[in-house]
Amino acid sequence: MDEQKAQNGQGDANPQGDQHQQNQTMESLLETESLSVELPQVGEIRKGVIASIGTNQILISVGAKSEGIVSGRELEQLNAEERSALSVGQEVNVYVLNPEDSNGNVVLSFKRAQEELSWENVEKMIAEETVIDTKIIGFNKGGLIAAVGTLRGFVPSSQISSIRRSQASGDTPEQKWQKMVGQPISVRIIEVDRERRRLILSERSTNPETRSSMKDRVISELEEGKTYSGKVTSLADFGAFININGADGLVHLSELSWERLQHPREILEVGQEVKVKVINIDREKKRIGLSLRALQEDPWKHKVEKFSVGQLVEGAITRLTKFGAFARLEGDVEGLIHISELSENRVEHPKEVLKEGDVKTLRVIRIDNEQHRIGLSLRKVDSAAFADKDFKMLTRDFNDPDEPSPSDDDNKPE
Secondary structure, three states, X not given: OHHHHHHOOOOOOOHHHHXXXXXXXXXXXXXXXXXXXOOOOOOOEEEEEEEXXXXXXXXXXXXXXXXXXXXXXXXXXOOHHHHHOOXXXXXXXXXXXXXXXXXXXXXXXXXXXXXXXXXXXXXHHXXXXXXXXXXXXXXXXXXXXXXXXXXXXXXEHHHOOHHXXXXXXXXXXXXXXXXXXXXXXXXXXXXXXXXXXXXXEEOHHHOHHHHHHHHHHHHHHOOOOOEEEEEEEXXXXXXXXXXXXXXEEEEEHHHOOOOOXXXXXXOOOOOOEEEEEEEEEEOOOOEXXXXXXXXXXXXXXXXXXXOOOOOEEEEEEXXXXXXXXXXXXXXXXXXXXXXXXXXXXXXXXXXXXXXXXXXXXXXXXXXXXXXXXXXXXXXXXXXXXXHHHHXXXXXXXXXXXXXXXXOXXXXXXX
């Protein structure tokens, strides 16, 4: 009878084993799924879907192992109108405050997401010279305050139109500006400083006919490669805008200095007079590319003038990559040993030959002043092709150590 049950599939051959196998399968599935999930990071903006709306919390699915939560102070910041606009299943932008709280939930914020996206938007607006139609929402002793999306921008009195200033009367800010609160205003963004939460606006520069005709005239007169005097009109994370003869040109962050900068404010301020070189003119898009760096002496040339192709140098290995190893020479000069220059034998990865911190004798095989690169070789240290140069260097050091190094003409192997 038992045999018949087993044949008919009715017997419990090994229920505990089947259950164990199912558990293992489920664990494997969960493990695989968790590995494929990209966990949220602090400061990240994610798209999520509202899973539930409660009195004290809102749960949002953000593709993590657990749901995200908006609660406490973050929830209190939403007014009644904003809360009523939310619904289950709605897609929303959220900012990750904490990837995991004590209960294992991702802590999220609606307001921070709106704010960060607004800053990204105004950075685009300043680059595109967008005119924003908005309204005056406040004032202080220095000027007016206007709304730009969810952000508040400041219009200094010097940037308020002459017509509006002529309507202002009185000695106190209240007497001058109070009656203007609620009035419409058209502005352009002239400074964005995301880190300081600083947004400066101008009403004076919004006359489209004047700005367009003036820019056309200036662009027709400018010449690439020439140097002009200008005034800094606005700063943004990606660069600075300089006004030349009535038209704004952009100095990208990378063209401000030979040194690495985090923000233009490190060397510039609005209103500052500077000399710039025109490096690009796009007449179709009416864009002017400028450079401060092009007028500065390239410090790289001084750093590498003591090196020559074929020279033997000492270098400390600073990092390894799949394509080669970087070595620090004198000062802060770094060179690259391409993987093909590590050994006469085939090398799959530099770690087979080197490790970080090693100090090695290396051969300079290339100096690219344009790209600021030095090519180094480990395998050519004992190369016969450079024997003549090595002999000359040894003779020079022995006879007169102050004698200049052999020229690059001596570096070419026969």
